[in-house]
Amino acid sequence: MKYNFKNITKLMLAFVVLGSAMSSCTKDFEEYNKNNNGLTDEDLAADGKDLVLFFKTAQMAIYNFSGGGDPNSYQLQQNLNADVFSGYFMSPTPFNSGQNNLNYAMVNGWNGEPFKVLYLDVIKSIDKLQKNGLDKNYPALGGAAKVIKVAAANRVTDIYGPIPYSKVGTSGDIPYDKQADLYTAFFKELDEATEALKSFNAQSPMTDKIEEIDLVYPNLDNQTRFKNWLKLANSLRLRLAVRIVKVDPQLAKVQAEKALDPANGGVIEANSENFKVKVPTDGTFSNPLWFISKNWADTRMNASLQSYMTGYGDPRISKYMEPVPVDKQTTGFAGKYIGIRTGAAGIEKDKYQMLSALNTGGSTPSFTATTAPILMTAAEVYFLRAEGALRGWANVGGTAKSLYEKGVETSFAQWGVSGLSAYLQDNTSKAAAYVDPFNASNNADAPTTLTIQWNDAASNEEKLERIITQKWLAIFPEGQEAWSEFRRTGYPKLFPVAVNNSAGLIDTKIQIRRLPFPQNEYNTNAAEVQNAISLLGGADNGGTRLWWDVNKGNF
DSSP states (O other): OOOOOTTSOHHHHHHHHHHGGGSOHHHHHHHHHHOOTTOOHHHHSTTSHHHHHHHHHHHHHTTTOEETTBTHHHIIIIITTHHHHTTSEEOSSOGGGGOSGGGTOOOGGGTTHHHHHIIIIIIHHHHHHHHTTHHHHOHHHHHHHHHHHHHHHHHHHHHHSSBOOTTTTSSSSOOOBOHHHHHHHHHHHHHHHHHHHHTOOTTSOOOTTHHHHOSSSOSSOHHHHHHHHHHHHHHHHHHHHHHTTTTOHHHHHHHHHHHHOGGGTOOOOSGGGOEEOOOOTTSSEEOHHHHHHHTSOOOEEBHHHHHHHHHTTOTTHHHHBOOOOOOGGGTTTTTSOOOBOTTOTTOOHHHHTTSOOBSOOSSSOSOOTTOOOEEEOHHHHHHHHHHHHHTTOTTOOSOHHHHHHHHHHHHHHHHTOOOHHHHHTOOSOOOOOBOOSSOGGGOBOOSOOOOSSOOTTSOHHHHHHHHHHHHHHHSTTOHHHHHHHHHHHOOSOOOOOSSOOSTTSSOTTTOOOOOOOOHHHHHHSHHHHHHHHHHHTSOSSTTSOOTTOOSSOOO
């Protein structure tokens, strides 16, 4: 793997050249405020050429598109971290001689990528647009930019805990904000975003470049476009409210009910409203998950995903993954869906890369170079509402059972599979045990006895396990959100890491809770990192829980 910043954006390239590896990301942002690197105010004006560039960059950086044929940044940002910790993927490649994040031997050079992308691509881009009149000239577009910023920053704080936010762009050392304050800031920014989006009407000003700019809701009339952005803002608020329910249940309830109040514009309810980011069609960028699976063979199905999908007979499995190819080397398990256990012992790429890969082949692959990454789905929102019903919140629009079943139905429709009725009525199928075809030391018993069919007589804890398990199956392959929800709830129950090389810093059963702060921040912002560790409330390692990750039952 290598870093290659070529062809990402003029902004990022200029900053890498000026700051080099010796400047921290947050201090790079400070330097950005002092030096436009040749970009004039005219360039940055609301209808200037860089309105398109910066807005597109911010959207794409949430998921970190691969640029210039090198998706290494996304691989470090998510696939070799959250995608594995969530139970979706595992790499057949023994990186760093087999000592790496996948078996909890944390690699310093891997752990700073999410941090870097947030500041260099998302916050810088949006900040420059806002300083050059975006909110004034096009309020609705400014509201959409705030939604993008919150979506991106939330992912990053849920990786590390405290991060710099309120003081980014000021002079001197850049302080970190504690996570409780970050969530308060997110809710405030979503208030601003929703007010701007609700005010849009046929007479509102809008740039004629909107089709170039909007990668989330393209090819729509502007009235529908910004109604969808409003629904996304409310849905994101609901997601964040549910995230904090164990640490601040009253604030969670207030924010969730605000999100669900029909007077505020509604939430995502249809797959046509899903939050997905279009891959630009100029050939420069590609879907990075497709790339690392198809071209590098660096990611394969996780054993936990295999356990649930094969055990449940889930028809979505053929849309998500490919079976082991028919090959003389795979006699005995060709045609089956087989994954790799997280932190598996004895990884050999020439063997394990033969196991189930992302569905990128055949005449109708689910994932191609231009498949738009999906960051939030209508199915997820129904499951969030189902949990809200379980907690007695207002405005959820149904019972826990009806919303749970609607979530499954919506996911099946999204992936174009049949068999919904039989699936929802299945009260016998359970997750399967895992058998590693090459190394029996990686074998594991089934992680749970949970079945699919809703059971009104079950405890709230079992009902929540059912909701979260089906949400996890539905939001594939969005591993960052899946990992966050696993940490919050303990569901779905995942196979623990097979080999734990953390030297006791991360508990095998509890599993990894966060990434350590980037080494670059220790090098250039050391005093503030020490303050951030105090805000974190524990050691800067993968075993320390985040603010909302409370070690207690869900009810």
